[in-house]
Amino acid sequence: MPVDDSLPGARASTGSSSSRRPVVLDVDTGVDDACAILLAAAHPALDLRAVTCVGGNAPVDDVVANTLTVLDAAGRAEVPVARGADRPLLEPAAHARHVHGEDGMGDLDWPRSSRVPDPRHAVELLRDVLLSAAAAGESVTLVPLAPLTNIALLLRTYPLVANGIREILFMGGAVAVGNATASAEFNIFHDPEAAAMTLDAAAELAIPVTMYGLDVFYAPTVSRAEAAELVAAGGRGSAELGGRLIAFQCQRFDRPAATIGDAGAVCAVIDRDALTCERRPVRVELAGSWSRGRTIVDRREWSGDRAHDPHGPAPGVIDVALDVDAARFSRLWLDTVAGRLGS
Ligand code: BDR
Ligand code: CA
Numbered sequence: 001m002p003v004d005d006s007l008p009g010a011r012a013s014t015g016s017s018s019s020r021r022p023v024v025l026d027v028d029t030g031v032d033d034a035c036a037i038l039l040a041a042a043h044p045a046l047d048l049r050a051v052t053c054v055g056g057n058a059p060v061d062d063v064v065a066n067t068l069t070v071l072d073a074a075g076r077a078e079v080p081v082a083r084g085a086d087r088p089l090l091e092p093a094a095h096a097r098h099v100h101g102e103d104g105m106g107d108l109d110w111p112r113s114s115r116v117p118d119p120r121h122a123v124e125l126l127r128d129v130l131l132s133a134a135a136a137g138e139s140v141t142l143v144p145l146a147p148l149t150n151i152a153l154l155l156r157t158y159p160l161v162a163n164g165i166r167e168i169l170f171m172g173g174a175v176a177v178g179n180a181t182a183s184a185e186f187n188i189f190h191d192p193e194a195a196a197m198t199l200d201a202a203a204e205l206a207i208p209v210t211m212y213g214l215d216v217f218y219a220p221t222v223s224r225a226e227a228a229e230l231v232a233a234g235g236r237g238s239a240e241l242g243g244r245l246i247a248f249q250c251q252r253f254d255r256p257a258a259t260i261g262d263a264g265a266v267c268a269v270i271d272r273d274a275l276t277c278e279r280r281p282v283r284v285e286l287a288g289s290w291s292r293g294r295t296i297v298d299r300r301e302w303s304g305d306r307a308h309d310p311h312g313p314a315p316g317v318i319d320v321a322l323d324v325d326a327a328r329f330s331r332l333w334l335d336t337v338a339g340r341l342g343s
Pocket of ligand 2: 027030032
């Protein structure tokens with residue numbers, strides 16, 4: 001299919017496979033994680049090297065099954081999928097079936113994959129992919145879309161992987177809003193220690209980090225009518241699955257449109273100019289009666305010194321997404337999932 005150069009990210013598709021940006025997703029699939037996988041699997045500017053799974057929206061075994069199913073629908077059965085942590089570092093797992101359905105992926109009655117995951121633990125697969133990239137002189141954009149348990153374990157166990165990481169662009173946190181609680185976003189709230197460890201380790205290892213949080217997460221949407229057009233494509237491929245995932249959310253929340261959610265973070269890898277960020281120190285609240293799991297984004301003109309601010313400067317200074325050209329991301333997702341970008 002010819003590439004329409006006016007579409008965001010489309011021009012990259014005219015390059016060779018070596019000009020594609022290597023990416024790895026870490027997911028808790030999850031309706032919107034599935035939307036993200038469909039985009040990363042099909043967009044010609046990306047080279048999806050692996051998908052690793054962690055407990056979050058659903059128990060990790062459901063996450064693995066859902067992820068394999070999505071990659072099958074996308075025609076990308078060769079992408080390795082590995083099972084990772086089944087629970088947060090300290091707390092018991094708490095799932096989000098009220099949002100994502102009993103199977104974690106919209107209860108679509110979609111044929112399940114018959115494949116089995118890679119035998120390696122997610123942390124070992126991440127290590128292998130990132131160290132091989134480093135050995136080949138490449139660097140991978142790591143896109144966690146879930147609680148950061150696998151990523152914290154990875155960075156603290158195998159810090160040399162930093163040589164193979166171009167950036168960590170994660171969905172999680174927020175400057176101003178919460179969803180799991182009034183104060184905290186789900187991915188961070190689910191495993192605050194892992195989030196804090198990830199930010200600390202990234203600062204120590206000089207890995208650039210971008211936070212794609214709730215301040216932008218809900219803005220890129222797809223309507224019921226657009227979803228119905230995708231579903232009409234049929235054939236049990238990316239378009240039909242993407243349409244069904246959006247339709248599920250519209251129905252569950254009784255809305256005329258639904259967010260593409262985690263897929264927005266993948267859009268940000270492809271079309272960074274559509275995202276407005278501020279570079280800010282960020283900490284994760286680990287205590288607090290009502291604020292555990294909140295990301296504390298320091299937006300002061302000066303950033304605490306030890307003489308006047310007992311907390312001192314936060315070690316992690318990262319890009320925080322504050323605004324998004326939502327229409328651009330929605331169009332990018334729709335066109336890719338509908339197969340209108342070519343490959
Ligand atoms: C995040 O939590 C999960 O429910 C979604 O998949 C997304 O990653 C939003 O807070
Ligand atoms: Ca997710």
